[in-house]
Amino acid sequence: MADHGGAARPLTARAGSALKGSAKVPGDKSISHRAFLFGGLASGRTRVTGLLEGEDVVATGRAMRAMGARIERDGEAFVVEGVGNGCLLEPEAPLDFGNAGTGARLTMGLAGAYDFGTTFVGDASLSRRPMGRVLDPLREMGVQVAARTGDRLPLTLRGPRVAAPIEYRVPMASAQVKSAVLLAGLNAPGVTTVIEPVMTRDHTEKMLEGFGARIEVTTDAAGTRTIRLEGQGELTGVADFTVPGDPSSAAFPIVAAAIVPGSDVTVTNVLMNPTRTGLVTTLLEMGASIEILNPRRSGGEDVADLRVRHAPLVGVTVPESRAPSMIDEYPALAVAAAFAQGRTVMVGLEELRVKESDRLAAVAAGLAANGVAHEEGRDSLTVTGDPDGRGYGGGTVATHLDHRIAMSFLVLGLACPKGVTVDDARMIATSFPEFESLMAGLGAVLEPAKPAG
Ligand code: S3P
Secondary structure, rough: OOOOOOOOEEEEEEEOOEEEEEEEEEEEHHHHHHHHHHHHHEEEEEEEEOOOOHHHHHHHHHHHHHHHOOOEEEEEOOEEEEEEOOOOOOOOEEOOOOOHHHHHHHHHHHHHOOOOOOEEEEHHHHHHHOOHHHHHHHHHHHOEEOOOOOOOOOEEEEOOOOOOEEEEEOOOHHHHHHHHHHHOOOOOEEEEEEEEEEOOOOOOHHHHOOOOEEEEEEOOOOOOEEEEOOOOOEEEOOOOOEEOOHHHHHHHHHHHHOOOOOOOEEEEEEEEEEEHHHHHHHHOOOOOOEEEEEEEEOOOOOOOEEEEOOOOEEEEEOHHHHHHHHHHHHHHHHHHHEEEEEEEEEEEEHHHHHHOHHEEEEEEEHHHHHEEEEEEEOOOOEEEEEOOOOOOOOOOEEOOOOHHHHHHHHHHHOOOOOOEOOOHHHHHHHHOOOOOHHHHOOOOOOEEEOOOO
């Protein structure tokens, strides 16, 4: 099984001067995974610029190579030569996805419907995460699953000779499940239908269309989406594919500027797809000063630059319906809420329990360790803020192999005179390798901490 080698790397963030300047966040993780997956599957060449070179995405690239794709760097870009839809090769060795749920689950869909065996392994975090949500629909399509411990990694998939197209109603708000079923449908004859009662990020639908798949999306009056994909059609490489900046990474400098007094930071090239902008919407409701500058189109998506200045925040209730559009941003929002006047109530968070860590428990424990008043419910979190926050900090946060827990609590530390330590900063490299240098460039104080014990 994959691990992350070497010793944990504790890191401390503490309050220094105001954060100032401009920063460009790396490419969107969701779109970068899909660029390697779809580019590696499509026939012909796809040139990808702006790709996130985080460990998660690198693992997906390695998996696609193992199944026949060619991926080469060309200066700042990556050139992907795909195999053609239906023509993936059987990998000779287990595919190791490290920490990456998206890479593992989407590749299960992509490779699972092939008449060969594919073994999936990952790190301790990924090996704890539920895979049944993807395996259940794959079983309906005829895929056999061999797993040692329940529906968890490590596991091996073997597709039938001909996969059955299915109609599948996604039982939880999950873009990964939706995507896995659609990707399996690419290798099944006939039409695979996914019904999505709650809209989640739509990168798979949009990008498949861009790669030439026959895909049709309808939305009824209640907002339920029906996605129909014709299987076994041709996919063709996209000559120039641009990955916009990741709003989930932008969340960290945005929240940092919102809570550190005197800050004025511009985060450039941020994806503004409405399925991803819940944090910005919520911060604006809380009174944050965020200007949306230079709105423009890039790579078929809306992008903008966000200028964030420190301003007083007030607590709000975040509607449950907004959860899918900010599902990865609740840890960062909890940190902003710590500095808001009054209570911030977050509900409908059950999916946070099955992320890289149990994020609800990890956030609550991190807040507790640093003196932030809060209440953890089964699927909710309430934070009672203190705009002054002078008593906060001094704690060490257990990150549980979760990059977003590490970055969120380092951001908390930037507004605490006593500072905040995270027990291990290594996982930050899975999604945001330049986090430390980018934050330091804005004036953040981040320094190595002594290992605990
Ligand atoms: C992702 C979907 C979300 C998100 C993850 C990326 C994707 O997961 O949390 O970081 O790229 O499809 P779920 O589908 O489990 O909600």
